[in-house]
Every structure is written in C-alpha cells, then in structure tokens.
Amino acid sequence: MKQIQSGRLADSRREFLRKTGAVGIMSTLGVGFFTACSEDTEPNIPPIADGPGGNSGVTVANNVITIDLEVATALAEEGGWTLIPQSRVLLVNTGSNNLNALTSVCTHSACDRNWTFSNNRFTCTCHGSRFNTDGSLVNGPATRPLRTYPVSRNGNIVTVNLS
Numbered sequence: 001m002k003q004i005q006s007g008r009l010a011d012s013r014r015e016f017l018r019k020t021g022a023v024g025i026m027s028t029l030g031v032g033f034f035t036a037c038s039e040d041t042e043p044n045i046p047p048i049a050d051g052p053g054g055n056s057g058v059t060v061a062n063n064v065i066t067i068d069l070e071v072a073t074a075l076a077e078e079g080g081w082t083l084i085p086q087s088r089v090l091l092v093n094t095g096s097n098n099l100n101a102l103t104s105v106c107t108h109s110a111c112d113r114n115w116t117f118s119n120n121r122f123t124c125t126c127h128g129s130r131f132n133t134d135g136s137l138v139n140g141p142a143t144r145p146l147r148t149y150p151v152s153r154n155g156n157i158v159t160v161n162l163s
C-alpha cells in the first residue's frame with residue numbers, strides 16, 4: 001500500500017515538474033503562450049479564406065493585394081470578411097460597395113491570426129481586444145487602433161496597397 005502511495009506521489013511530482021517545465025519553456029520562448037486562451041463566446045462567421053493557397057480570388061504581389069469579388073463572392077457581401085495570413089491583413093465588407101483593410105497584427109501583443117468577427121466588430125481572441133471595422137478601438141487590453149490600408153475598387157476588382 002505504501003509503495004502505491006509513494007508511486008502516486010512520485011507520479012504526481014513528475015507530472016508537476018513536467019507541467020511547470022513546459023510552462024517555463026513556453027514563457028521563455030514567449031511565443032504563442034496565450035493564443036489558445038479565449039473567453040470570447042460570440043458567434044463567428046468563418047472567414048472565406050484563411051491561409052496561403054486558400055484565398056480564392058485573392059492574390060498578393062509586391063505589397064499589393066488584389067481581390068476578384070466575382071471569385072471571392074463571400075467578401076462581396078456586407079459582413080463578409082477574410083484574413084490573409086501571409087500579408088497579415090483583415091478585409092471586411094462594410095456595405096455600400098465598401099471594403100476596409102486592416103492590419104491583423106493586434107496592437108496589444110501582436111497576435112496576428114486569432115480573429116473573430118461579429119456585430120461589425122473584430123475580436124482578437126488572444127486577450128479579447130475588440131475593434132470596429134475602421135480599426136478604431138472598442139475595448140482593450142489594447143490601447144491603440146489597428147492600422148488601416150488604402151483600398152480602391154474598379155468594378156469587381158479590389159486593390160489594397162500595403163506600402
């Protein structure tokens with residue numbers, strides 16, 4: 001019986017050291033530690049594309065993003081949005097043929113791909129900062145707005161200049 005208890009103690013001690021060691025390593029690296037934390041329970045419209053090669057109708061070249069709304073049809077509708085990770089850009093259709101382009105790098109701690117969108121607001125789920133579609137801050141912990149980029153439109157072709 002004692003051996004079993006000692007074994008359990010040893011096991012729990014090993015488990016404790018394993019866990020604290022892991023936390024220490026993650027803290028030392030300082031990357032992605034909080035990215036899995038999210039208290040946001042708002043409904044989320046999934047982005048139409050969120051990865052390299054998955055951005056149908058979206059091309060990126062020389063600091064210019066070009067979107068063909070005939071292909072990226074979800075982005076053509078009000079409330080449609082997408083994250084372009086390779087450019088670290090959020091695009092959102094705000095209605096009346098208008099699209100806004102914002103950096104996806106959160107001004108709090110620089111999470112760049114943990115975004116949800118609902119009720120016309122972006123939420124960085126790393127720590128819960130929220131932003132309007134024009135990049136202005138709704139609530140922290142961030143204290144600064146998101147940078148915006150100029151967007152032009154010619155028919156169904158939308159161009160975002162990142163320079």
Ligand code: FES
Nearest residue numbers: 106108109124127
């Ligand atoms: Fe903390 Fe976005 S990185 S809220």
